Amino acid sequence: MQRYFVEDVFEENQITLSGEDAKHITKVMRMQVGDEIIVVHSHVADQCKIVKLGDQTVTVEKIGYQIPSKELPIHVTIACGLPKGDKLDLIVQKATELGMTKLIPFEAARSIVKWDHKKGEKKQQRLQKIAKEAAEQSHRSVVPTIEAPLSFKQLLALASTYDAVLLADEEHAKSEQRTSLKERLKSLQGLQNVCVVFGPEGGIAREEAAALVEAGAHTIALGPRILRAETAPFYILSAISYEFE
Secondary structure (H helix, E strand, C coil): CCEEECCCCCECCEEEEEHHHHHHHHHHCCCCCCCEEEEEECCEEEEEEEEEECCCEEEEEEEEEEECCCCCCCEEEEEEECCCCCHHHHHHHHHHHCCCCEEEEEECCCCCCCCCCCCHHHHHHHHHHHHHHHHHHCCCCCCCEECCCEEHHHHHHHHHHCCEEEEECHHHHCCCCCCCHHHHHHCCCCCCEEEEEECCCCCCCHHHHHHHHHCCCEEECCCCCCCCCCCHHHHHHHHHHHHHC
């Protein structure tokens, strides 16, 4: 059943969809009055039926059944050093499917690509659209927030706002004193908001790693193999899902 996220509120159990959502319902899905969809508002998913089709609008009505939430029991923010090419698109799409709550790209010391601030707002909007479509496809109740890129200094200042910060660090994987990922994830039990930081291609710089650890971050190793910048977030989200769901 198709799922649509809305910002407007229901009035007398009815709500009107417009824009891209209405176009998708009428032109792509070719739905008719009486067909059912799922409408998500304020993280609540309601099963609804179409009661009116307009030229550019679709009015639906609740039929009294709420869909259980499929969200991770812990809010996970992914902070990733700006990667090359279209890798950020892939990270947004797949991390949304795996349960990410927020994405914070940041300008890391080893980031090769530079964010074009003149086109930045449009790119951020496009990434937000990718997140919305992925959230609909994966039947989520939350569309992850895609933030504009931050400087490393700005990212560092956010560390104290999270219950825990984890840093994926390949140097930690080489240490004989390393804490296993399983143990580290168990220590998150009962926490609400966690941020996991990943470097770009080439990994996190040593000075950045040291600054994050000084700010309270815990280093983690994602297995014995070296993962690509776009693969590492999927690994940790899958591990968190396995541990907590």
